[in-house]
Amino acid sequence: MRAVKNLLVLYTGGTIGMLQTPEGLAPAGGFEARMRAWLDAHPEAPRPDWRLQEMSPLLDSANMQQGNWLAMRDAIVEAVKQDGHDGVLLLHGTDTLAYSAAALSFLLLGLDVPVVLTGSMLPAGAPDSDAWDNLAGALALFSQGLENGVQLFFAGKLMSGVRASKLRSEAFDAFAALPRHREGERAAELPTTLSYCQPRSPVNLAVLPMYPGIQAAHVRALLETGIKGLLLECYGSGTGPSDDEALLDALRDAGQRGVLVAAISQCMEGSVVFDIYEAGSRLRDTGLVSGGGMTREAALGKMFGLLGAGLDLATARHWFALDMCGERA
Numbered sequence: 001m002r003a004v005k006n007l008l009v010l011y012t013g014g015t016i017g018m019l020q021t022p023e024g025l026a027p028a029g030g031f032e033a034r035m036r037a038w039l040d041a042h043p044e045a046p047r048p049d050w051r052l053q054e055m056s057p058l059l060d061s062a063n064m065q066q067g068n069w070l071a072m073r074d075a076i077v078e079a080v081k082q083d084g085h086d087g088v089l090l091l092h093g094t095d096t097l098a099y100s101a102a103a104l105s106f107l108l109l110g111l112d113v114p115v116v117l118t119g120s121m122l123p124a125g126a127p128d129s130d131a132w133d134n135l136a137g138a139l140a141l142f143s144q145g146l147e148n149g150v151q152l153f154f155a156g157k158l159m160s161g162v163r164a165s166k167l168r169s170e171a172f173d174a175f176a177a178l179p180r181h182r183e184g185e186r187a188a189e190l191p192t193t194l195s196y197c198q199p200r201s202p203v204n205l206a207v208l209p210m211y212p213g214i215q216a217a218h219v220r221a222l223l224e225t226g227i228k229g230l231l232l233e234c235y236g237s238g239t240g241p242s243d244d245e246a247l248l249d250a251l252r253d254a255g256q257r258g259v260l261v262a263a264i265s266q267c268m269e270g271s272v273v274f275d276i277y278e279a280g281s282r283l284r285d286t287g288l289v290s291g292g293g294m295t296r297e298a299a300l301g302k303m304f305g306l307l308g309a310g311l312d313l314a315t316a317r318h319w320f321a322l323d324m325c326g327e328r329a
């Protein structure tokens with residue numbers, strides 16, 4: 001834990017800085033001046049020295065794509081390695097904040113600075129907004145001292161970047177890191193091929209929940225799009241319609257085509273333990289890798305970190321099953 005002295009505030013958009021337009025709230029520039037004005041009016045609020053950088057374009061985070069994760073990763077690495085910043089506060093829309101936090105956790109492995117993501121449910125300046133509380137709370141944490149790695153700070157709670165999800169759309173306390181069964185051996189050492197230095201490229205990934213009515217044809221249609229990774233959100237402890245041979249065949253074919261097929265639980269407090277039910281073991285036997293108790297956000301971000309680095313299927317399966325930064329253990 002060390003106090004940050006030279007903070008980069010990276011502003012990506014989101015409700016926190018949005019202004020009203022005829023079509024509704026939309027991202028707006030000029031947040032640095034508003035933040036300075038608020039801090040000047042609150043000299044008692046602890047904060048390290050900081051400068052603000054705006055990403056371009058500013059986004060409603062509903063529009064975030066893998067390319068934006070890579071752009072954020074580049075801006076953070078440049079700020080640390082070239083400009084000497086020793087901490088980064090990322091201001092981000094809440095809709096996909098947990099996805100970005102998870103993806104960045106894998107894209108920034110080995111970068112020895114704290115990175116905290118925050119945002120707000122109401123715009124800064126709106127009556128009763130949570131914006132300045134979240135921002136000032138995060139600044140105070142940086143000046144007190146934070147562990148290296150990616151975390152999320154919201155409504156007074158500091159959460160691991162690979163454990164949090166947005167649970168609520170109409171409450172200030174929008175994020176939580178729910179208890180999920182943790183399992184997975186911690187990787188002793190991470191290879192340089194998976195560190196922040198490794199360039200990544202966008203990769204075609206899909207997430208598919210199990211639901212009564214899912215068909216082999218649905219899985220096959222996804223495979224036809226050329227996906228390289230398929231994250232299945234199974235029922236409960238990792239089950240699915242295991243008496244549907246056509247569906248099992250489609251999953252088996254996916255693995256044979258070189259697709260990383262992994263399973264997580266669709267229960268917010270669940271985890272995959274295939275062997276509990278025959279309906280789970282039969283799915284596992286198609287070649288699925290267990291994502292244990294990983295959240296959707298963490299599992300998707302991890303798939304991107306692994307496959308986006310160009311790993312072959314066997315190596316990606318190996319790392320997916322190990323704990324790399326607290327996502328499983």
Ligand code: ASP
Nearest residue numbers: 014015060061093094095
């Ligand atoms: N739609 C907004 C966004 O994700 C919601 C928010 O920031 O709270 O950018």
